[in-house]
Amino acid sequence: MAEKDYYKILGVDKGVDKDVLKKAYKKLALKYHPDRVPEDKKEEYEEKFKEISEAYTILGDDKKREQYDNFGDSAFGQGGPGFGGFRSSGGFSGFGGENMSDMFRDLFESHFGGGSFRGEQNTRSGEDLQYELIIDFEEAVFGCEKEVEIRKNILCEECEGTGAKDKKLEKCDNCKGKGRVAVNRRTPFGIFRQVTICDKCHGEGEAPIQKCKHCNGKGIVNDKVKIKIKIPQGIDNNQIIRVEGKGNAVKNGENGNLFIVIKVKPHKTFKRDGDDIYVDFQITFSQAALGCKVSVPTLDGTKKIKIAPGTESGTVIRLKEEGVENVNHYRAGDLFINLKLKTPKKITKKQEKLFKELSKLE
Ligand SMILES: [Zn+2]
Ligand SMILES: [Zn+2]
Structure with a gap:
């Protein structure tokens, strides 16, 4: 695409x-x-x-x-590339979105206390998480599969997220199952009746008969989790992979998403710019003067190329579509071979003799 x-x-x-x-x-x-x-x-x-x-x-x-x-x-959503990868559900999404929506809920509760909020709770979602993953140059170029271990909120397995021992819940006695309680608040303008979320059941209307010991009744625990991630071929430094539903879990709501920020290690030989690859390649005086055939490194091995007689240092040879094959682009990048003349540091007696003869000619 x-x-x-x-x-x-x-x-x-x-x-x-x-x-x-x-x-x-x-x-x-x-x-x-x-x-x-x-x-x-x-x-x-x-x-x-x-x-x-x-x-x-x-x-x-x-x-x-x-x-x-x-x-x-090309946010590389795991379901396929495309901008759809990003959550775009409006003002309360994105990083730390849950806090925003909690704030909104509180505001709503105190100003419009009479309204029903039961339905609203289904749209709760856990926070998105970010993880920086360092991969090798080749892994980025060819794609790979990785496993990361992250610490995040998950549903308690013991009570299946109910927070209750034996998963048994009863109607909350504090709010009579409404999820909200009314309190009187004294202000300089008089006493106001304010409706807030029930402390005991956190607005759910039901509370455990006995708390689950594993999660202390929260239904959620913080634990290390291993997650497999597919790295698409051609991914580049700082690109992001969105893994749906692998962010923080939240009780009675949707999981947040996990955003994997890719950091690519530099390569000894190759330099990358987008889908194009650059490589320095040294040739000798005589190769440059006489022309020759040499094997140059490519992403998947080597390739024989011809050096024309009289080639100057700094000449760049372009090998079409020998660069990165990016799953998101129609055509592969190119490979640029930057030819550099190698000046010998040590020479043999015979070479010295030949160079002297050559210099006389010049
Ligand atoms: Zn309650
Ligand atoms: Zn539990």
């Missing part, structure tokens, strides 16, 4: 500021707006309008734009 260039779609440069971006979007959105579609171009316009909207959804949002700038739309 090719990467989508959202900047190109909106016809702006990468560093462009918000206002320019907005203007560019408005102009295009007006042009391709469904209300203005010529009959014969319906599909084309629709497609274009969708593309523009998608681009602006990402770039118009500071946070999403930053993610996109850093990782492109």
Whole structure:
């Protein structure tokens, strides 16, 4: 799958500021707006309008734009590449999202205490986690499978996350199963009746008859967990793999996601720039002067190449599509061989004689 260039779609440069971006979007959105579609171009316009909207959804949002700038739309979601990999469920997602939504819940509880919040709890989700994984150059180039061990919140196995011994729950007596309790609060403006989440059952309306000893009734424990990760071929330094549902678990809610930040170790021979690979290769004076055939290192072995007579130091030979094959791109990168003349440090008597003769000729 090719990467989508959202900047190109909106016809702006990468560093462009918000206002320019907005203007560019408005102009295009007006042009391709469904209300203005010529009959014969319906599909084309629709497609274009969708593309523009998608681009602006990402770039118009500071946070999403930053993610996109850093990782492109090739966030390498484990279900397949694509920007869909990132959670985009609005304001309460992303790192530390749970705290935000808790805050919101508290706010909501105190201002709109009468409302029902039971349904809302199903949308609770655990925090996303980040893990930095260092891999070898070759592992990045060819892809691999890795196992990482991380410490995270998981459902207690003993009580299957119920927090109750023998998984037995009863209606919470503190809130009568409502999950909320009303308290009177004294303020300078008088006494207010405020509804808050029940302390005893944490808003669940049910409480363990006896607490599970393993998790102390929380239903959640913090433990080390091994997770297998597929590293796609062609991944590059600082790219991120999203592993769905492997973040922190939360009671009665969805797991967060795990984001694996890839760090690639440098290679002794090869240097990488995107999908292109660069390598320095030394040749002797006589090889450069006379021309020759040499074996140069490639990503999967060696390749014989011809050096033309009279080649200068610093000449670069390009081997097409001998670079990185990236699962996200249509064509492989290239391999660039940078030829360098090797000046001999030590020479034999015979070589010295020959060089002297040569210098006389020169
Ligand atoms: Zn309760
Ligand atoms: Zn337990």
